Amino acid sequence: MSAETNTAIREVLREHARLPVDVDTLSDDADLFTAGMTSHASVNLMLALEDAFDIEFPDRMLTRSVFESIGAITGAIDEIAVQNGQAA
Amino acid sequence: MSVVVDAERELLDEIRRIAGEVAAPVADEVDRDSRFPIEALDALRSAGALSAAVPDALGGPGASLEAIARCCYELARGCSSTAMVFAMHQIQVMTIARHLDGSPWYEGYLRDLHREQRLIASATSEVGTGGDMARSIAAVTPSEAGELEFEKQAPTVSYGAHADDLLTTLRRAPDAESGDQVLVLTRSDQMTLEPAGAWDTLGMRGTCSPGFVVRGKFGPEQVLQVPFSDVMNQSIVPLSHILWSHVWLGIATEAFERARAFVRASARQKPGEPVPAARRLSEVMAELALLRGEVSQALADFIAFDTDPGRERLMTMASVLRFNNLKLAASEQTPRVCGGALEAIGILGYKNDTPYSVGRHLRDALSARLMVANERLLATDATLLAIAKEA
Known part of the structure; x- marks a missing residue:
């Protein structure tokens, strides 16, 4: 994954995940729900990610585990990019 | 395979007998006195039905979800409260069986449950969480000598005073976030339930579900290690909605059958003359068909989803969304069918002492919209x- 993708995800998180901690203090595998993200905020995060990356998460990806860390989100976005025939 | 099918057929025959011969005759008394349907639970124990869902690998009958759901429906034809107690217990047993993840303590527990026909209640709601099962205030707290303990203010514990064991949601540790939960099973000799309030309600009166202050002391091996969010999404929520809705379908079907019996009796009195109630009954039949369709389809969907x-x-x-839809649709449709049956029957349905009384069914059905609002x-x-x- 590119550094830009990581930066962009962190930017969306900062705007929409409503975390009580600074996003920069979280590692890529830190659990966002443990860090304080609510279910409601996670839905807003998904919507914002779809908008920011111009993608659509299929229903099978709309699970807690896909959005539980920056690493997991990156993996999902990469997978969609591959399916859409783009270089991730 | 055929052995399993035969065993399930035997179970269902026995459940039908208990519903008709044991639960139904005292259903009005259970309702009026708001008392626990003890004779039906004794009969279910004698039939070994409390461990129906214990997997065969652990020495249990390993009945299918379809069979358990059918049992809930049949019991509800006789007594809603008996059926709801049975359904809730089976939800706890299936949840443990599906998520014990090789835990020797939980495997031993299910073997004991099968042998002793133990009844499990649950304390998942909590005073101060606004009905949100995904949050807890009470926490797993270290006690002396490596033991753990908790104290939880539970606003409703169905059949709490009559259960052997209790499945409780708690925060993982005193410093854990409110959503970081685990399930803990405590046995009767490991806890006390201090009553907090009474259970005098509109319906479902025999489930005896007052509040309790629950205090438990237990070993670390009694903490189910799987994340509670997985347990909730994969088992507790969908299984609850499926088994509850089978109970509701049983209640609605019984109300409909009483209306049908009324129409037949009316038709026999004046052969050849039109029976006004029959027209209303036709409408109720269509409403009942919708309910049955959704309840059956949701069960089939769960079984398909579960193979993933x-x-x-x-x-x-x-x-x-799928299983929320089931709950929303079934809980709206069940009182509609019971109310329609009441309208078809008229005053003999409204009175509490006729063969066509459906007041109890309507009152029991009204709980459906509220248990998980x-x-x-x-x-x-x-x-x-x-999204x-x-x-």
Whole structure:
């Protein structure tokens, strides 16, 4: 994954995940729900990610585990990019 | 395979007998006195039905979800409270069986449950969480000598005073976030339930579900290690909605059958003359068919979703919406059918002492919209609809 993708995800998180901690203090595998993200905020995060990356998460990806860390989100976005025939 | 099918047929025959011969005759008394249907529970124990869902690998009968759901429906034809107690207990047993993850303590527990026909209640709601099962205040707390303890203010514990064991949601540790939960099973000799309030309600009076202050002391091996969010999405929520809705379908069917009996009796009195109630009954029949269709389809969907490796499909938002839809539709439709049956029968249905009385069924059915408030499910659905694509 590119550094830009990581930066962009962190930017969306900062705007929409409503975390009580600074996003920069979280590692890529830190659990966002443990860090304080609510279910409601996670839905807003998904919507914002779809908008920011111009993608659509299929229903099978709309699970807690896909959005539980920056690493997991990156993996999902990469997978969609591959399916859409783009270089991730 | 055929051995299993035969065993399930035997179970269902026995459940039908208990519903008709043991539960139904005292259903009015259970309702009037708001008392626990003890004779039906004794009969279910004698039939070995409390361990129906214990897997055969642990020495149990390993009955299928379809068979358990059918039992809930049959029992509800006789007594709603008996059926709801049975359904809730089976939800706890299936949840443990599906998530024990090789734990020797929990495997031993299910063997004991099968041998001793133990009854499990649950304390998942809590004073101060606003009905949100995904949050807890009470926590697993270190006690002396490596033991653990908790104290929880539970606003409703169905059949709490009559259960052997209790499945409780708690925060993982005193410093854990409110959503970081685990399930803990405590046996009767490891806990005390201090009553907090009475259970004098509109319906479902025999479930005897007052509040309790629950205090437990237990070993670390009694903490179910799987994350509670997985347990909730893969088992507790969908299984609850499926088994509850089978109970509701049983209540609605019984109300409909009483209306049908009334129409037949009216037709026999004046052969050849039109029976006005029959027209209303036709409408109720269509409403009941809708309810049955949704309840059956949701059961089939769960079985299909459950075959997914890692139960991933049950973790999707589409799955949450699917089983919320079942709960919303069935809990609205059941009182509609009971109310329609009442209208078809008229005054003999409104009176509490006729063969056509359906007041109890209507009152029991009204609990459906409240046990997990529909307003809460609608709020959840409203959020998820913004992002989910199917369903």
